Amino acid sequence: MSRALNLDAPQEHVLETCIKHKAAITQIETLVxxxxxxxxxxxxxxxxxxxxxxxxxxxxxxxRTPSRTIHA
Known part of the structure; x- marks a missing residue:
């Protein structure tokens, strides 16, 4: 199973759920x-x-939201 999930839920709710279940997060971002x-x-x-x-x-x-920009 992949460690990445795309969820139809607000970031704050996902954070609360991960804390409740003691699930450590590597990265989290809001989707465009x-x-x-x-x-x-x-x-x-x-x-x-x-x-x-x-x-x-x-x-x-x-x-996804770009995490960094590329300079020309």
Whole structure:
């Protein structure tokens, strides 16, 4: 299982859920297309959070926020 999840939930809610389940986060970002992308530290943690958000997992392509700009 991938450690990255795209969820149809606000970033604050995802953070609270990860704290509640003691799931360590490697990276978290708000998606341009709506929702939150979270990368968990372990596959086990990702599985726990995936179960918590089973009906809110975004499938298919998403639009992410660029994390850095490229200078020409």
């Amino acid at each position: 297309s709506g929702g939150t992308r979270v990368v968990l530290k372990t596959a086990d943690a990702a599985a726990i959070i995936a179960r918590a958000y089973k009906k809110q997992i975004i499938g298919g392509p998403i639009t």
